[in-house]
Amino acid sequence: MGLNKKYDGYKAYDYLEKGKDYVEFKTPKGIGRVEEYYVPLSAEEEKRVLDLAEKCIFISLHDHPVFFPEDMSRVFEYNREGRQLADYESLSKSYLDGIFDNLMDGTCTISSKNGWKWNDVLQDLGLRLCDLAHQDFIIRCEKVEDIRRAHREGKLALIPTIEGGAMLENEVDRVEILYGFGVRLMGITYSESNSLGSGLKEKNDGGLTALGYKVVERMNKVGMAIDCSHVGDKTTMDVIEASTKPIFLSHCGARALWESNRLKPDEVLKACAAKGGVIGIEAAPHTTLTANNLAHNIDSFMEHFEYIKDLVGIDHVAFGPDTLYGDHVGLHHAFTANLSIDKVNKGTLPYDEVEYVKGLENPTEASINILRWLVKHNYSDEDIKKVLGENILRVLEEVWV
Numbered sequence: 001m002g003l004n005k006k007y008d009g010y011k012a013y014d015y016l017e018k019g020k021d022y023v024e025f026k027t028p029k030g031i032g033r034v035e036e037y038y039v040p041l042s043a044e045e046e047k048r049v050l051d052l053a054e055k056c057i058f059i060s061l062h063d064h065p066v067f068f069p070e071d072m073s074r075v076f077e078y079n080r081e082g083r084q085l086a087d088y089e090s091l092s093k094s095y096l097d098g099i100f101d102n103l104m105d106g107t108c109t110i111s112s113k114n115g116w117k118w119n120d121v122l123q124d125l126g127l128r129l130c131d132l133a134h135q136d137f138i139i140r141c142e143k144v145e146d147i148r149r150a151h152r153e154g155k156l157a158l159i160p161t162i163e164g165g166a167m168l169e170n171e172v173d174r175v176e177i178l179y180g181f182g183v184r185l186m187g188i189t190y191s192e193s194n195s196l197g198s199g200l201k202e203k204n205d206g207g208l209t210a211l212g213y214k215v216v217e218r219m220n221k222v223g224m225a226i227d228c229s230h231v232g233d234k235t236t237m238d239v240i241e242a243s244t245k246p247i248f249l250s251h252c253g254a255r256a257l258w259e260s261n262r263l264k265p266d267e268v269l270k271a272c273a274a275k276g277g278v279i280g281i282e283a284a285p286h287t288t289l290t291a292n293n294l295a296h297n298i299d300s301f302m303e304h305f306e307y308i309k310d311l312v313g314i315d316h317v318a319f320g321p322d323t324l325y326g327d328h329v330g331l332h333h334a335f336t337a338n339l340s341i342d343k344v345n346k347g348t349l350p351y352d353e354v355e356y357v358k359g360l361e362n363p364t365e366a367s368i369n370i371l372r373w374l375v376k377h378n379y380s381d382e383d384i385k386k387v388l389g390e391n392i393l394r395v396l397e398e399v400w401v
């Protein structure tokens with residue numbers, strides 16, 4: 001049930017008093033902050049899109065479905081509050097049935113400048129889950145059936161996700177604590193290294209550490225899905241080999257199309273698929289560029305999709321747009337160091353900086369345009385079903401326990 005979502009008008013933290021119980025930040029429009037763009041279609045294609053939106057289970061493998069402040073110079077203050085505001089209304093207009101919500105990730109700077117502190121991660125998670133508990137439209141997803149139920153009932157299943165494992169420090173049991181608090185997917189490292197292994201910005205990738213092997217084993221036993229989107233190539237290969245279950249590369253692209261550590265070389269993409277894993281295509285500004293599209297847009301994003309699909313097969317690709325409700329480029333400028341923006345995109349050619357990614361500006365627009373683009377390019381119903389959700393569900397059925 002991609003359409004007609006059962007949204008009742010709830011806004012984030014409606015149970016509190018703005019300005020009294022928490023600092024209020026003016027938020028931009030969730031949809032329409034910038035000019036909306038929808039892939040143009042014929043009347044017949046429009047009909048097919050609506051039909052597919054209704055019958056396919058559509059899951060975003062990576063997103064940040066929250067508002068950022070309209071005044072981006074206040075983003076540090078906003079993040080110090082540790083209280084992100086989900087945009088329920090805009091999500092109710094998306095085609096999504098499931099969304100992996102990555103919370104504050106590299107910008108979880110509540111008590112520290114550099115983030116990833118255990119207490120901060122728990123505060124971020126706890127406040128968001130408290131907010132979710134006060135409404136009915138978004139289901140906190142704990143098992144695969146919750147996604148199927150969301151699809152049947154016009155709701156959205158939100159899967160709490162953490163992009164890197166730095167906050168485990170040297171405590172393997174924290175995997176279980178996070179699972180207990182609802183986390184169902186975790187990255188091994190963010191772009192910088194941690195006690196588990198090497199991140200993608202390192203010059204010397206030392207591979208998975210002894211502790212990293214223990215964490216992979218524990219994640220397999222607990223039933224938490226593993227992600228290596230921000231992990232160095234050698235460490236990723238070690239994780240794929242060590243894990244008894246398939247893993248995700250939830251938000252990335254093909255380095256063969258664009259020279260950037262943020263994207264994956266063919267051998268890593270192939271190894272992930274050979275183990276049964278799924279690769280989600282990334283749409284954050286200036287990531288999935290190509291020589292054909294030096295201004296980031298839906299066509300360059302889809303070039304990465306088609307390249308990876310041809311390399312590893314349609315059963316191993318999906319979408320992890322990594323979008324948000326607010327000025328994503330402004331966020332990158334503010335958080336260049338935390339997000340390692342300058343360290344990862346070497347660039348095949350000089351590219352045009354865009355103010356936003358046309359057609360993929362936020363989770364709602366991205367979900368609608370991904371389906372529209374696939375219909376416009378004559379993908380079969382069966383293939384569309386696979387890449388929107390069935391491939392992800394197959395892995396989750398195997399991984400989550």
Ligand SMILES: [Zn+2]
Nearest residue numbers: 163229230251
């Ligand atoms: Zn990321």
